[in-house]
Amino acid sequence: MALVKYILEDNSEVTIEAHVGQNLMQIAIENDVEGIEGACGGSCMCATCHVKVESVNGVELEERSELELEVLEMEIDEVATNSRLGCQIEINKEIESITVRIESIQSI
Numbered sequence: 001m002a003l004v005k006y007i008l009e010d011n012s013e014v015t016i017e018a019h020v021g022q023n024l025m026q027i028a029i030e031n032d033v034e035g036i037e038g039a040c041g042g043s044c045m046c047a048t049c050h051v052k053v054e055s056v057n058g059v060e061l062e063e064r065s066e067l068e069l070e071v072l073e074m075e076i077d078e079v080a081t082n083s084r085l086g087c088q089i090e091i092n093k094e095i096e097s098i099t100v101r102i103e104s105i106q107s108i
């Protein structure tokens with residue numbers, strides 16, 4: 001179990017208890033968190049699950065894969081060092097809490 005805090009585009013916050021094995025896109029969709037669309041279903045192809053990771057407690061996140069970085073660079077104007085695809089961040093046993101800011105893009 002980990003706490004996932006989403007900071008929405010209007011700066012309001014939503015905190016959700018998440019289970020090991022869920023990714024940040026799925027958690028947002030299941031809990032009607034605004035701004036995460038997940039258009040490709042988590043296949044690392046659309047970037048409509050874009051978030052910026054503000055903090056993580058418990059463990060360092062793994063680096064972005066080459067494919068994740070490629071998709072971010074194709075779909076996002078300015079890719080920040082903490083830009084991630086929510087579908088590529090899976091809750092594991094080590095993560096105690098994670099805070100991400102939603103910076104969504106719309107699918108066409």
Ligand code: FES
Nearest residue numbers: 040042046047087
């Ligand atoms: S849901 Fe499409 S890249 Fe994450």
